[in-house]
């Protein structure tokens with residue numbers, strides 16, 4: 001597909017394919033629908049969330065025949081998860097039909113390779129080291145051990161603060177990073193199209209619950225000074241430019257206690273830290289992706305109003321058919337936008353939905369967010 005010279009005039013004759021049909025796929029498909037574009041997703045689980053709004057092919061993401069079936073039905077392909085076998089994609093898909101490119105996916109899938117790539121391109125990253133034997137970890141304490149491939153949502157990452165933690169070390173192919181003294185964890189979304197036009201959103205701040213260090217909620221714009229805000233945006237843009245990325249990219253950053261901004265990692269897809277853009281910004285991250293894939297001009301990333309976002313995670317102690325407790329109470333509050341992904345089963349910590357909260361007054365925004373967080377619970381039919 002010659003994306004550079006493509007002009008969308010007949011959306012109903014255009015079809016976007018998505019590898020994966022989870023919540024990200026669903027929200028991408030919803031934006032396609034808004035523009036009258038067709039969508040087909042490939043997902044291993046029948047009735048995946050995206051199937052609520054688009055056609056689904058049911059099959060594994062490494063099933064060549066299913067990928068070929070998807071390819072035959074669509075004009076262009078994107079993906080909503082990184083863990084896909086790139087060798088298979090290279091074998092069965094035309095290079096100019098997948099965005100972001102398969103080469104980018106390869107760099108990003110391997111966290112060690114990703115670190116090397118960004119370091120080589122002068123993007124500030126935490127110090128990191130190759131690990132030849134698990135015994136070598138001692139030398140680097142305090143440090144963080146990360147598996148090169150396959151990690152997500154914190155799996156495949158362990159912090160080794162003292163020798164006591166050495167019994168936790170990971171046995172998979174991994175590397176070491178210096179332990180960064182983090183002041184704040186930040187993130188943003190960068191969008192870049194085939195012409196090289198680029199847009200970045202305001203910086204998001206993750207607020208962690210001091211007990212258990214679990215993500216509590218996201219707050220945008222981040223509570224950091226303007227200079228740091230700009231620097232974080234510049235580093236994010238440079239990272240995506242160095243990849244020659246075409247698509248939407250979630251960029252995770254650290255603000256260190258010394259006041260430096262370091263790149264943590266880049267996801268070559270729409271990202272959890274950009275969900276608020278649906279209600280809070282002129283153009284959502286999902287619409288931007290659709291615009292990139294159809295060679296339409298990128299939209300403004302202007303944010304109208306401060307926003308917070310909480311993930312609706314499956315409660316501990318429950319599984320099976322989900323129940324959303326206090327949905328009615330939450331919806332009596334103004335400026336609250338509930339998204340339920342439509343997953344048929346819950347389990348502890350599974351992402352079942354999210355809520356965006358808007359308020360002009362940041363203090364009220366935080367207060368409202370805390371109230372909502374304490375009210376809403378995703379429980380399941382079966383106690384475990």
Ligand SMILES: Nc1ncnc2c1ncn2[C@@H]1O[C@H](COP(=O)(O)OP(=O)(O)OP(=O)(O)O)[C@@H](O)[C@H]1O
Nearest residue numbers: 126144151152153154155157177178179180264265
């Ligand atoms: N070098 C480091 N120093 C200190 N803390 C770190 C370091 N690297 C990672 N962390 C912490 O571990 C978390 C997870 O790390 P990372 O983002 O690499 O893993 P992940 O599995 O991709 O997680 P997720 O899917 O949640 O983004 C970070 O958000 C941060 O809190």
Ligand SMILES: [Mg+2]
Nearest residue numbers: 154252264265
């Ligand atoms: Mg991460």
